[in-house]
Amino acid sequence: MPHDQDAVLKTGERISIRPIRPDDETLLVRFHEGLSDQTVYLRYFHMLNLTQRISAERLRRVCRPDPVSEVALVAVGRNPADLTPELMGVARLHLGGGTTVGEFSIVVADRFQGMGLGGVLMQRLMRVARAEGLTRLQADVLSANTNMKKMCRRLGIPVLPTDDPQLWRADVAL
């Protein structure tokens, strides 16, 4: 299981990256409250409203990933106003289910986008995926998602168009 690890953003801010925990539910609610419609759409490919995203059932499930099939990492910083912990991003990995190909997803809170956090989370996720024995990682990416494409390319993750004009595919050998 991945352990806590520090990382430094482009802004110089020091953050901690660790597996999600059952007691993250409150932080996750605040995280979802802060996401813009655009970010939600780019992550889920359709509008998933706040009530759906923070339903008790969903929060419980998301904060307690099945260790056999899932890994979820969170990036945690300190709120500058009161220094309480603040969730800045979530990266999830679905293990292959009998194959060595995993699916990933990643979302960074709007006000922390463009600071390199997505890249840090992605690199950490790839390390965890390798340790779990995966050989490839894949994700669907909306063709309009220029920031995700940029982030992947900067990390050397190929992102290519598919037969569906709305959809690109990130696919990296580990």
Ligand SMILES: CC(C)(COP(=O)(O)OP(=O)(O)OC[C@H]1O[C@@H](n2cnc3c(N)ncnc32)[C@H](O)[C@@H]1OP(=O)(O)O)[C@@H](O)C(=O)NCCC(=O)NCCS
């Ligand atoms: C895609 C995403 C995960 C990238 O995370 P991030 O922390 O913003 O990543 P980075 O800081 O490494 O930025 C990626 C690139 O996009 C640019 N960028 C990201 N957000 C930006 C913003 N709001 N305004 C301007 N540029 C932005 C960065 O400058 C960077 O470009 P560069 O490599 O030329 O410097 C994040 O933007 C996000 O959560 N988006 C919404 C959800 C989503 O699209 N998830 C992916 C689903 S497949």
